[in-house]
Each structure stands twice: as C-alpha cells, then as structure tokens.
Amino acid sequence: MRGLVLVEFGRMEVRELPDPVPGPGEVVLDIAFTGICGSDLHGFTGANGRRVPGQVMGHETAGRVRSLGAGVTGLASGTPVTINPVILPADEADAWRGREQQHPGKWIIGVRPDHVAAFAQQVVVPARNVVPLPAGMPVAHGALVEPVAVATHAVRRLPAVPDAVLVTGGGPIGQSVVVALQRAGVAIVLVSEPTAGRRKVLARLGAVVLDPAAGPLRDQVLAARGEPVTAAVDAVGSSGSLTDCLTATAPGATICLVGMATPRLELPAFEISTAERTLVGSFTYSSTDFERALHGLADAPASADNLINRTVPLDDAPDAFAALAAGDGTPGKVLVDLS
Ligand SMILES: [Zn+2]
Known part of the structure; x- marks a missing residue:
C-alpha cells in the first residue's frame, strides 16, 4: 500500500x-x-x-x-x-x-x-x-x-441547550460546532470570524456571522440578538478568543474551551470571578x-x-x-x- x-x-x-x-x-x-x-x-x-x-x-x-x-x-x-x-x-x-x-x-x-x-x-x-x-x-x-464528534462533545459540556450560543472562531472546528449546536436544537448560532472566506461558509451553514473587526463583540451580539447570550464555545483557544467569550456573554454564562491554539492563556480573571461565569474544558x-x-x-x-x-x-x-x-x-x- x-x-x-x-x-x-x-x-x-x-x-x-x-x-x-x-x-x-x-x-x-x-x-x-x-x-x-x-x-x-x-x-x-x-x-x-x-x-x-x-x-x-x-x-x-x-x-x-x-x-x-x-x-x-x-x-x-x-x-x-x-x-x-x-x-x-x-x-x-x-x-x-x-x-x-x-x-x-x-x-x-x-x-x-x-x-x-x-x-x-x-x-x-x-x-x-x-x-x-x-x-x-x-x-x-x-x-x-x-x-463533528469533537464539536458534539463540546456542546454537551454546556449545562443546558440555550436558544442562542456564541462561537469564537469559524474554522473547521467552529464550523463543526455550528452543525452540532443546530443538531442540539440551538436556534441562533452567532459566530465571530475574522476571515471573509470562512464567514461565507458559516453563512451557508445558517450561522449569524460576526466580523470582529466591525467593533466590540459584546455590542455586536447585543445588536444581533437584543440580549447577551448565556453560553459560548471558544473554537480557537487563544487569549483574544477566550476574552471575547468572557466579555460578550451574560453574567453566569458558561464558556466551553475546545480550541487549542496555544498552551498558555492570559485571561481577564474578574470576568470569571465577579460575573460568576463558568469555564469548562472539552477534549475529544x-x-x-x-x-x-x-x-x-x-x-x-x-x-x-x-x-x-x-x-x-x-x-x-x-x-x-x-x-x-x-x-x-x-x-x-x-x-x-x-x-
Ligand atoms: Zn482532528
């Protein structure tokens, strides 16, 4: 062979x-x-x-x-x-x-x-x-x-199925997360993705596509949805993407970290402590x-x-x-x- x-x-x-x-x-x-x-x-x-x-x-x-x-x-x-x-x-x-x-x-x-x-x-x-x-x-x-199994597991790490979820990163993992969230019954999947080619794929999948260059993600989520989301999936795993998940979600939100862009992260710690957000990990x-x-x-x-x-x-x-x-x-x- x-x-x-x-x-x-x-x-x-x-x-x-x-x-x-x-x-x-x-x-x-x-x-x-x-x-x-x-x-x-x-x-x-x-x-x-x-x-x-x-x-x-x-x-x-x-x-x-x-x-x-x-x-x-x-x-x-x-x-x-x-x-x-x-x-x-x-x-x-x-x-x-x-x-x-x-x-x-x-x-x-x-x-x-x-x-x-x-x-x-x-x-x-x-x-x-x-x-x-x-x-x-x-x-x-x-x-x-x-x-898609990686994405399915990440979605299962969220505590419940909310009607809207934010995803940071629209590469192959983020795209799979969109499919898994839709399968789980999430009505509105908002995805933040900087590249135009990937945003096109995400739109074809039925996601609400956000361009992080267009302004603070929190404001864009609010404009698209009317209220902050209570769950997010970080499909990148960088300090920037996880910070976006923390600052663009509601107090008490759960954020699932599945992307593995880098082994060490710098986080706005008070966005976790004072707003009582929960950070969960997901692997395979x-x-x-x-x-x-x-x-x-x-x-x-x-x-x-x-x-x-x-x-x-x-x-x-x-x-x-x-x-x-x-x-x-x-x-x-x-x-x-x-x-
Ligand atoms: Zn793989």
Whole structure:
C-alpha cells in the first residue's frame, strides 16, 4: 500500500509501506478519505510536539472493511465505515463507556507515532472502534464524523441547550460546532470570524456571522440578538478568543474551551470571578458523542457538503499540507482521497 509519511517537520512524502495484517479482534480497512486536521498541520510543522518524523498521521477517516482478524464477527467485507480513533485497553472499554475521553491510558489513532494511521491506503484498528455508516451516507461524509464528534462533545459540556450560543472562531472546528449546536436544537448560532472566506461558509451553514473587526463583540451580539447570550464555545483557544467569550456573554454564562491554539492563556480573571461565569474544558469525545455526531451528519447531508472545501488525491497531499500550514486561506476541511 501507499501512505503519506512525515519525513521531517515541514516535509511529507508518499511512500510504499507494508500492508497491515489484522490480529485477533482487529480489522483492516481500505481507506477512502481522510481529513486534514489542524492538529495534523501543527504536527507537520512540529509546533504541537504531538507528532514525530517517520509517522503516518490521520484520524478523521472513512473507508470500507477489507479483512477481519480472528474472532471478529458482525462486520462484512466491503461495509462502509468510519473509525472512532480513541482507543482504550480492550478489558476496560465497557467500564469506561460514555466517558472514554477521560481514560488516562487511552491512545488516539493518528497521534501515536508507532501506529500507521489513516493517511495510508489501509489501516488496522480494533474491531470495537469500527463504526458502520448509516445506509445512504456518502463515504466522504464519514470522514467528517470525528471533527463533528469533537464539536458534539463540546456542546454537551454546556449545562443546558440555550436558544442562542456564541462561537469564537469559524474554522473547521467552529464550523463543526455550528452543525452540532443546530443538531442540539440551538436556534441562533452567532459566530465571530475574522476571515471573509470562512464567514461565507458559516453563512451557508445558517450561522449569524460576526466580523470582529466591525467593533466590540459584546455590542455586536447585543445588536444581533437584543440580549447577551448565556453560553459560548471558544473554537480557537487563544487569549483574544477566550476574552471575547468572557466579555460578550451574560453574567453566569458558561464558556466551553475546545480550541487549542496555544498552551498558555492570559485571561481577564474578574470576568470569571465577579460575573460568576463558568469555564469548562472539552477534549475529544465519548463513544456516545461519536454515535450522535454520526447520525447528526447522516441527517444533514447539505451541512456535511458545506464542511468540505475540496478533495485532493494522495499524490497531491504533500503540497496540500504545505499550503495549509503556510495559511493559504482555505476556509474549510480538505480531504485526501486514498482510494
Ligand atoms: Zn482532528
């Protein structure tokens, strides 16, 4: 098979790799599409320290069942599937169901360096992490389930479903948060996003789009909504975006931090203490969030189409990584076609 190898930070190459063989309880998939995540781009540049040279990344993926290891039942060869890439020790998975994201010993496909992940034409995974796509769902949409699961979990970290929510950052994570909020029944999703290309995508998704350059976000939210919102999701994770969430929400509001732009933040502390706002964190998702995201996307194919900016063949993937990492202005998700 062929795969996309991170040769050194800043350089990828398509190389011939050994075909994986399924062990007991494992499945080998033929990968069709894998999405390029912001974390892959930071891994490509070396900025996040969570990827190493020699690695084959890729955790937002969909394909078809190719072969089954000993003891695997209930999955027919050729079945279209996606992968939940959060892997727990097999003997603990049942006890941690619904809160897998908090397991201290979990590992993530596409992050662990010694596992050849989904920027390759085949990948071997535990059978329990293989999730069949609902009938009629385009296989490319299956590659969006993982980022939408991240968003679905972030929305579930809010205490209730208010009728309006502010999102800071309208990149692929913020766009997925819009879809997840709509699925949860939030009527008005306001998104603050500085770039025009992304604002266009957000408008197509049905969000109320705000340009932070047009004035204080608090005033813009008030003008758009008539009252401050009681919940916000920070899909950037910078001091500026989180400050916006704190200052543009009502006293008592809850802010969910899911973006990971930087490991250290400077905050207006009194906006938390004196206004009794609550700051909650969100990372990955549980298996139930993943299932929710799958069915949400299956029910909203037009939104799924709007999340995809373009698809590139495997041979063009090294150039696509370089362009995205250089900030080429791509407003949405790029998928690599590995079929
Ligand atoms: Zn991702």
